[in-house]
Amino acid sequence: MPYFFKGNFMRATLLTRRFICALALYCMTITFAAAAEAPLEIKAVVVTMFEIGEDAGDEPGEFQMWKAREALNTRYAFPQGFHDIYVNKETGILAMVTGMGTARASAAIMALGLDPRFDLSHAYWLVAGIAGVDPQDGTIGSAVWADYLIDGDLAHQIDAREIPADWSTGYFPLFFTEPADQSASGQPANAKNGEMYVLNASLVNWAVSLTKDTALHNNKAMDELRARYKGYPNALGKPQVMRGAQMAAATFWHGKLLNDWANEWTAYWTNNKGNFVTSGMEDTGSYQAMLYLDKAGKADKDRFMVLRTASNFTMQPPGLSAAQNLAMESSSTGYAAMQPALEAAYLVGSKVVHNIIEHWDTYKTQLPGEK
Structure with missing residues (x-):
């Protein structure tokens, strides 16, 4: 390649690289700024x-x-x-x-x-x-x-068609075995779950x-x-x-x-x-x-x-x-x-x-x- 064209090509390549680097730096700056933006x-x-x-x-x-x-x-x-x-x-x-x-x-x-x-x-x-x-x-x-x-x-649930005859409902709290347990202890309810x-x-x-x-x-x-x-x-x-x-x-x-x-x-x-x-x-x-x-x-x-x-x-x-x-x-x-x-x-x-x-x-x- 003639020296004249070779020199111009190298200068153009350098300018292009500088432009790309500058553009990349700018994009990174914008990205970091957006990331650092305070939440609304x-x-x-x-x-x-x-x-x-x-x-x-x-x-x-x-x-x-x-x-x-x-x-x-x-x-x-x-x-x-x-x-x-x-x-x-x-x-x-x-x-x-x-x-x-x-x-x-x-x-x-x-x-x-x-x-x-x-x-x-x-x-x-x-x-x-x-x-x-x-x-x-x-x-x-x-x-x-x-x-x-x-x-x-x-809750626990037993279908109404299968509950014992003396039960008022088949739906009662977790870890109880029958509806009567809800009041049997006389203790306040503990809603831990x-x-x-x-x-x-x-x-x-x-x-x-x-x-x-x-x-x-x-x-x-x-x-x-x-x-x-x-x-x-x-x-x-x-x-x-x-x-x-x-x-x-x-x-x-x-x-x-x-x-x-x-x-x-x-x-x-x-x-x-x-x-x-x-x-x-x-x-x-x-x-x-x-x-x-x-x-x-x-x-x-x-x-x-x-x-x-x-x-x-x-x-x-x-x-x-x-x-x-x-x-x-x-x-x-x-x-x-x-x-x-x-x-x-x-x-x-x-x-x-x-x-x-x-x-x-x-x-x-x-x-x-x-x-």
């Missing part, structure tokens, strides 16, 4: 369990109202969970969809709590979902703040006080349904904000006998301090994940709230069997209070979330309701 501080996590269709523009589930009304427009891919996460970076509100059932909820919350993109160390957690309501305590469309979380799955959790009473009291006067939606179909519950005065009333124990069970149970069991199960595990009011699926799993995250310093278990809103009754009205009533609820018409319950979850829950955001300078380090 989250002030409130809204936990929903399902969405009916799309995240916007169609019939809403538990998530859609929060996304639209809180301007949750920043999307974070969340392949380690059920559904992508949405955030409003200005307000610090994050909302998630865990998927239905205890297992999905627990796994999704654990995955979020360990996600390095978010700082959840001071975040308040609000579960906002629909539930069944005991007509002995309340009515459809109501919003119920949970004080106790009861697990309805951890996650059969019962107590939520932060001060925070629950604060949430109830803040939201108790919230006007909740009602409609003619709800009036017609609740009118069937003659003999249940609390079921005949209008929707209101309440408090009570929340039963979590992966099996969607229904009927008077199981409703009686839920009340007895709650009384047993809370030593008669709690009253069963609402039934759902996920909340004991969600809170168990919070306990682990709290131990790891990733979240604060005392900032966890559960708000369940009543879309249906947990048992049939007089004149119908449990099977007949369940079939009616599962028909094409669905639950009479479905949409009002979804609205109630947002109306009541957002009051708490907005108050936390507005007073973040205080509530970041001091919990509401505490002196």
Whole structure:
């Protein structure tokens, strides 16, 4: 190669190598900067369990109202969970969809709590979902703040067709051999396996006080349904904000006998301090994940709230069997209070979330309701 061309070729090669090195150094700088970027501080996590269709523009589930009304427009891919996460970076509100059932909820919350993109160390957690309501305590469309979380799955069970004639039920706590054992010792229940959790009473009291006067939606179909519950005065009333124990069970149970069991199960595990009011699926799993995250310093278990809103009754009205009533609820018409319950979850829950955001300078380090 002539010297002239050889020299130019070597200079060009050197410049190319320098350019590549500079480009590589720049890319590495950007990568390290991104990796070192501080996690986004989250002030409130809204936990929903399902969405009916799309995240916007169609019939809403538990998530859609929060996304639209809180301007949750920043999307974070969340392949380690059920559904992508949405955030409003200005307000610090994050909302998630865990998927239905205890297992999905627990796994999704654990995955979020360990996600390095978010700082959840001071975040308040609000579960906002629909539930069944005991007509002995309340009515459809109501919003119920949970004080106790009861697990309805951890138990022994013998099929009702095989239980001894003198047994009242074939469903009794783990490590007992018969229902009578529940009260035979006279000792307080020890929920060491996650059969019962107590939520932060001060925070629950604060949430109830803040939201108790919230006007909740009602409609003619709800009036017609609740009118069937003659003999249940609390079921005949209008929707209101309440408090009570929340039963979590992966099996969607229904009927008077199981409703009686839920009340007895709650009384047993809370030593008669709690009253069963609402039934759902996920909340004991969600809170168990919070306990682990709290131990790891990733979240604060005392900032966890559960708000369940009543879309249906947990048992049939007089004149119908449990099977007949369940079939009616599962028909094409669905639950009479479905949409009002979804609205109630947002109306009541957002009051708490907005108050936390507005007073973040205080509530970041001091919990509401505490002196």
